[in-house]
Amino acid sequence: VFSKFVPIVQFGALSAFVMVIAVVTELFITPMTLSSVRLITLWDVIGLELRDRLIKQSLLLEGLSKFQIRRLILMSHMQDAKAGEQIIREGDAGDKMYLVVDGEMSVSKDVNGKRASIATLEPGDVFGEIALVSSQPMTADVFAVTNAKLLSLDWKTLERLRRLSPFITSKLFLNISKILGNRLIETTDKMVCRI
Incomplete structure (x- = not known):
């Protein structure tokens, strides 16, 4: 009708x-x-076992509150690595840095056809920071010694974080600078010992 x-x-x-x-x-x-x-679910928050030890040991998270760390983690990407899995290959292009959340990683380099161990990384340690800030190829190989959880940060994530939380980003960049400074000191000390 x-x-x-x-x-x-x-x-x-x-x-x-x-x-x-x-x-x-x-x-x-x-x-x-x-x-x-990007939707963030409660499952993402519950699935991440953020330990006080990690917060205290990590130079990357230094000076950040638990709320700021949680926000950083929720905007980043979690990656699981199986024991023996290669995360970084020397010479490959890289635009990410990683924070070891759980597990153990091995850093090594091919020297004259032989594998030379450089470092063992534990929760709180970072790797890949040189490639992230310099756009240079990866300087070493990184393998998971045990099953591991990694937090990866790339420029896209950092740019999004800069827009939403400039204070967190400024602290993060300061901490990355400290880490790079420590790497430079370690490298200089090793070079002096060889002379």
Whole structure:
């Protein structure tokens, strides 16, 4: 039954128009919008075993509160590594740095055809920071000695963090600078010992 009363006809047409717009939005615009938004679930938070020891030992997290660390972790990417898995290959291009959350990693380098162990990394240690800040190839191989959890940070993540939390990012960059300074001191000491 169709009404001949003009206001009712106009209201019906307007209602039909709104329903068509709602269907188009629900089927096309909402999925396109959500595909570019990273959803963080409670599962992500519960799945991460953030230990006080990690916070105290990590130079990367120095000076950050637990809330700031949680925010950094939620904006980063967690990666699981199986024992024996190679995470970084010497000479490959790299744009990430990693924080060891759990497990043990081995850093080694090929010297005259022989594998030379450089360091063993434990929870709180970082690697890949040189490639992240300099866009240089990876300087060593890194293998997981045990099953491990790694937190990876790339420039895209750091840029997003800079926009949303400039204070956290400034502390993070200061800590990365300290880590690079320590690496330089260690390298200089090793070079002096060889002379």
